Amino acid sequence: MIDLRSDTLTRPTDAMREAMARAEVGDDVYGEDPTVAALEERVAGMFGHEAALFTPTGSMANVLAVASVVSPGEEVLCDSSAHIARAELGAHGAISGITMRTWTGERGQLDLAAIEAMYAPDMGPFFVRTAAVSVENTHNFAGGAVLPIEDLRALRSWAEANETKVHLDGARLWNAHVATGTPLADYGRVTDVLAVCLSKGLGAPIGSLMVGSADAIAEARVRRKRMGGGMRQVGVLAAAGAYALDHHVERLADDHANARLLGEALGLDPEDIDTNIVVVERPDAASFVERAAADGVRIAAVGPRTVRLVTHLDVSRPDAERAAAVLSRLAGR
DSSP: OEEOSOGGGOOOOHHHHHHHHHOOOOOGGGTOOHHHHHHHHHHHHHTTOSEEEEESOHHHHHHHHHHTTSOTTOEEEEETTOHHHHSSTTHHHHHHOOEEEEEOOGGGOOOHHHHHHHOOOOOSTTSOOEEEEEEESSBTTTTSBOOOHHHHHHHHHHHHHTTOEEEEEETTHHHHHHHHOOOHHHHHHTOSEEEEESSSTTOOSSOEEEEEOHHHHHHHHHHHHHTTOOOSSTHHHHHHHHHHHHHSSTTHHHHHHHHHHHHHHTTOOGGGOOSSEEEEEOTTHHHHHHHHHHTTEEOEEEETTEEEEEOOTTOOHHHHHHHHHHHHHHTTO
């Protein structure tokens, strides 16, 4: 079975497992796990920020990151199909007391004019105040689309002029980095706080990090514990993330090439596929998914008429070629 439902399905390689087994560990709630501390320092440095915090999931990293720049009763603006709005089970409202308003951008892109029109300054005890803008790069439900760094710089300039913070959901920011060559530090410079994931394209079994200022991370560490996210000898997991950063970043280009192959088999222009996610409209999405599974290819329906395919570490070029042949035939091409 070739599984294209998500890049979260990757399994640790033998070499990654060896690195995990050798990891030096301590109690991270006491701040005594050296492998976690080293990973946090390394990732913060990659983005030019002061500190980082290791979390078990990307959703937790996002909840902590947004809460560090938006207080209860304030709002964050984001794209209508953003992961924080659509796929985190309302956590930002339920846990942090934050509201959202959204714009709709083509392929998840920034719409600075819409943001300017929606922006609500502090007008006293009458209206919800806009505290932050959240962007997602790459954009999951927009088919792994990349947000150009020029657009992010324009947003940063606007946000600074309007005393508004910028949060970046960078679960797949590594893919944007590889696809465009944009340095990670450049992404760090356009954000106040961001979240990155190690357990998707990079192939670690678990783990994300929130990245930001030392004060924001200190506050987030308390919130993480309050949410049940304090972990003990977690260096065995941080070691997997460190191994992934050493060995699995540049190879993301292979996933991007495989995604273009799959997209072309389904009638899409491969030039429109930025990274490792293919989203295609199918009037028979559920049936198409079932028929593909019967032929040995697992894909996901992410809407009644929308199908998603995601390439990853465990999908080789021959796997992609076989899946492309199956899906092309099922699509009647």
